[in-house]
Amino acid sequence: MTQDLPARMLRLLSLLQTRRTWSGAELAERLGVTLRTIRRDIDRLRDLGYPVEGTTGQAGGYRLAAGADLPPLLLDDEEAVAIAVALRTAASGVAGIEETAVRALAKLEQVLPVRLRHQVATIQATTAPLPLPWSTGPTADPSTLATLAAACRDHELVAFTYETGSGEIGQRRVEPHALVAADPVWYLVAYDTEHEQWRLFRVDRITDPAPTGRRVTPRELPAPDAAAYVAERLAAAPARYTFHASVPADADTVRARTYSLPGRVRPVDDHTSTLDLAANNPRRIAEQLLTIDLGPDDTIHGTPELAPYLEQLGRRLLRAAGALTRHDANGAEDR
Template sequence: MPTTSRRLLTLLSLLQARRDWPGSLLADRLDVSPRTVRRDVDRLRELGYPITAVKGPDGGYRLGRGADLPPLLLDDDQAVALAVALQTLAGAGAGLEEAAARALVTVRQVLPARLRRRVETVRVETLASPGRGSGTDPATLATVGAAVHASEVLRFDYATPGREADEPGPARRAEPYAVVAAGGRHYLLAWDLDREDWRTFRLDRLRPRSPGGPRFRRREVPGGDAAAFVAGRFRGTDGSTSDWPCRGEVLVDLPLADVAPYAGDGWVEAVSATRCRLVLGAWSWPALAARLGQLDAEVEVVGPEPLRAAFGLLAERFGRTASTPVPSVRSQGPPAL
């Protein structure tokens, strides 16, 4: 049986997840007796949580609205960061989706009304991909999230290679559609009004301008899925599909256990104890051949023909590199960047 404190937190989370809970069902979920449930409910009432009894054949409990709950002591940036973290976890495919979703409900209900409204405008879609965070400013995330929620044109400065975001220049204008988390960064998917095309912007490079622009009528995101569209752009497609533009099939002279950790979003199956079949994708055929070369094993191309030709191209290219003598000049270290 869990400790009393852990059980109380679980009970509170369950009460916040749906409107009414029969007492017998709560007892089953907590693996305790109905009498223990009644005592735990009394403890929560003593802490200030407005839990009312629901009449009926089985009896039950209902938690009052979040405005009456004790406020959660978070500042604005902390609240936004917590909401984004829970949304990211809920979509990360790590087996914690249900718990993260319930925790997000809990956080929203116990926040003060002003802060809860701000958090509810932040919506983040997630691509399951590893990466290192880039330090997105919570205030920027909140501003962009509010513009997405309200369908309002966003005016902003944007840092590109060779230019800082605060350098003088005209503001960028875009219709914001979704914030997508991928590879440890946050990206804005938007319709660029000046370039008349879909664009993705890194939020750590974006600085919103005030005031924003007028409301707009939402367009249809190609394919209907913002996260899939951004994934397709990352993989070199036009965004209408999230699949790699180049995908091939090979036989690899390695056991399945040695290949599986490096298959990523590919597909792999054992052919024998020492050989496996691998289907993998990349943004170009030479890139796919180079990726397969990293396995450091004999590879037989099953198809298609462009993949076989890419291996020949790389062989010629690497052959020229191998035949070029290395200069005898003593290295002075890498050049300064």
């Protein structure tokens, strides 16, 4: 289809694919033509099967709508390579994404120019995936993600059924702000209109999302960005076990070694930080503590019930160390 389009119309189609709505004046200015030419080109795109809608009113203009069939997409070189690489290393946390990505990649590589195909192949040949145990977990439904992403983009109220961590199921109606992938869990950041406050929703617990058709003015998020908001909420979430200590290391080092959320580590000075750990599984805290040295005993406090688990891990490590020492001694005698 696209080989029949003149260069100007290809540019017009590309613009329509990059933003939801364009005014006729904006398109005319971008392409250096008159409004009459824009209207004529829009009509020809429609004749060729592209579902271009015209909107009226103060915010009127043109937009490329969803049609019965997926029209060809126009990608520049960098976009094509980025999509191909992303498909080869499909993100975790989405149900069935690997198989779907393979099908999409096969279609894309079939039409990639040789020079771009070589770039993608080079990246693939020098990249090795490493599935990690902490990267497995609940998966989000791709159709649910797509519906929520569109609602975030269009600032459209969305309704869905939600199951809380305690198993309670209810209906929610929210103003969606953004999706955040906190490997492997996906979160929806949204303003709950019933409770009149910002909320965090796990996408794997959302079912039957339905756009309402009602657009809203975006609210200001109470955080620098959506990822920061998710990190703050997760860090503040209540947990069964807690542990606090002073650590003789800078905050960036402690955060990197313990894989802690930013809010869990706070700097005291250039060489000291405080660490706040929280988890429902005591093993998680024990594993984090193995990566760092702790400060004075009087800075350590937390849930007393955590102590037996730390002692148990300590005994296991001492036993392993003792076995290695005895093995080394026996080897020395044999020599």
